[in-house]
Amino acid sequence: MSKIKMPIEKSHIMMFARSIGDPNPKYYEDDDEKVIAPPTFIQSSAQYDPDYFLRPKIGGDNWFGSGKEATGMKPSGSGSSGGGAAMGLHAEQHYEYHQPLKVGDVISAEVKPGKSWEKESKRAGKLKFSESVTEYRNQDGELIITATSVGVVTEKPVEN
Amino acid sequence: MLKKNEIKIGDTYSEKIVEDLKRTQIVQYAGASGDYNPLHSDDKFTKEIAGYPGVFAHGMLSMGMTGKMLTNFVGDGTLKKYGVRFTNQVWPGDSLESTATIIDIKEEDGETLAEIAIETKNQDGATVITGSAIAKVE
Numbered sequence: 001m002s003k004i005k006m007p008i009e010k011s012h013i014m015m016f017a018r019s020i021g022d023p024n025p026k027y028y029e030d031d032d033e034k035v036i037a038p039p040t041f042i043q044s045s046a047q048y049d050p051d052y053f054l055r056p057k058i059g060g061d062n063w064f065g066s067g068k069e070a071t072g073m074k075p076s077g078s079g080s081s082g083g084g085a086a087m088g089l090h091a092e093q094h095y096e097y098h099q100p101l102k103v104g105d106v107i108s109a110e111v112k113p114g115k116s117w118e119k120e121s122k123r124a125g126k127l128k129f130s131e132s133v134t135e136y137r138n139q140d141g142e143l144i145i146t147a148t149s150v151g152v153v154t155e156k157p158v159e160n
Numbered sequence: 161m162l163k164k165n166e167i168k169i170g171d172t173y174s175e176k177i178v179e180d181l182k183r184t185q186i187v188q189y190a191g192a193s194g195d196y197n198p199l200h201s202d203d204k205f206t207k208e209i210a211g212y213p214g215v216f217a218h219g220m221l222s223m224g225m226t227g228k229m230l231t232n233f234v235g236d237g238t239l240k241k242y243g244v245r246f247t248n249q250v251w252p253g254d255s256l257e258s259t260a261t262i263i264d265i266k267e268e269d270g271e272t273l274a275e276i277a278i279e280t281k282n283q284d285g286a287t288v289i290t291g292s293a294i295a296k297v298e
Contacts, residue, residue, distance in 0.1 A: 012192070019188040020224035021178060025248050026236050039231060040224045047194035054197045065198030070208035087199070087210050090219040094243030148243075157211040160249065 004109040006048040008101050010035045016044055032103040039095065042145050045109055057149055087157065091129060092150035098143045106139045114148065125155025161235035162297045167262055168259050174259040175229040179281065181217060183252045189221040212249075219246040222256070226280045226289050228260040234274070234295035244278065244291030255283045265297065272297040 010032060017027035017038055046052045056063040064073040090093045101107070114131030121127050129152050136145040168283035178185075186200050195218055198205040206212050223244050230242065235259035250256065257280070 015188075016192040016224075019192040019297070020221065020228060021185065021186065022224075022228040022231075024228070024231065024236070036236055038224065039227045039239055040220060043195075043220050043224075044193045049194075052194065054195050056196065064209075065196075065202045066204040066208075070204050090246055092243070092245045093220065093223055094241070095239075096241050097239050100237055158249065160213070 003051065004045055004049050004107070004111070006107040008030075008037065008103050008105040008107060010103050012044065012047075013037050013041060013103070016041050035103050037101040038047045039097070041101065042107070042147065043093075044096070045107065045136070046062055049109075069117070088153050089158070090149070091152040092148075094148040096146040098145065099138075101144060103137075105144070107136050107144060110135045118143070121154075122159075124158040128153045161238050162233075162274055162295060164265070167265065167274060167297065169262055169265060171262045172259055173229070173233040174257060175232060177225040177229050177256050177258045179255045181250065181252055181254045181256070183215065185250065186215065186217050186221060189218055189224070193218070193220060195220065204230070208222060213251075215252065217250040217252075217254075219244075219250075222246065222250045222280060222289055222298050223291075225256065226258045226278060226291070229280075230260060230276070230278065230293055233260045234293070238296040239293060240273065241294040242291070243293070244289045246288070247290055248282070248286050248288045250282065250288050254288075256280050256288065258289070260293070 013035055014028055020038060026036045027038060060073060065079060111139050112133045114133050116130040121129045129150055131148060133151050134147045135143060138144050190196050190201055199210055200215055200218050203215050206215050215221050259279050261277045263277050266273055274295050274297050276293040276295060278293060279287055279288050280289035
């Protein structure tokens with residue numbers, strides 16, 4: 001059972017729509033009933049994941065971004081992944097839409113691990129791919145969106 | 161919404177989805193989406209630790225902006241599927257153009273569906289996103 005419980009709120013949809021530069025008036029309606037969400041809005045369910053690893057935790061002391069130092073990550077015992085060479089990137093994202101999101105819905109998410117595979121690349125060395133499938137359901141247990149995400153850890157930074 | 165009698169296989173629709181992407185927009189996306197990966201807002205970390213020339217956009221920001229073109233083309237609330245692969249990074253200063261191409265029109269369970277190929281390119285012609293979508297047609 002997932003810990004995510006995401007209330008669908010129109011102010012959140014408004015901020016999300018602004019951030020992707022989409023002026024579609026349907027994302028900014030005053031009337032709750034008329035508001036719809038952009039197709040990738042469900043990605044912001046990360047806001048409601050208490051353990052989401054890409055958000056600094058209040059009172060946490062191990063955030064990997066910079067402060068005084070270039071990273072706040074404490075060196076680990078193994079020393080093998082101390083550098084930044086191995087870095088996770090987003091490789092693919094797929095959504096299947098079963099029903100529209102509605103303001104007032106409370107969405108829960110169930111994440112299932114998927115396939116994993118490896119590939120050699122010229123631009124980034126060995127690539128380790130891993131897939132996860134998330135089922136987003138509303139308060140009545142109805143399936144709203146199925147999302148498939150593929151992450152990749154590269155051996156070295158991608159050459160540009 | 162796309163109309164069956166107005167579309168055919170091979171039809172395309174293009175839109176400029178961002179001109180001179182600003183770092184601030186990347187920060188806006190981090191704030192709205194909740195993805196605060198320092199690769200997208202923290203130049204010091206991104207250069208010194210991750211080994212990239214500087215911060216770059218979330219793949220999901222590029223997918224979100226590409227989705228703007230897509231919903232402008234197929235209409236609101238008509239998407240059944242939308243998926244992408246991130247093929248190149250998107251950097252501050254980039255200008256992106258996104259194109260949808262109808263590659264199939266089919267009947268399925270009493271609905272008419274358009275299958276769409278998607279490509280988003282930067283100002284140098286490099287493809288940053290390839291993808292596909294299925295949308296309901298009237």
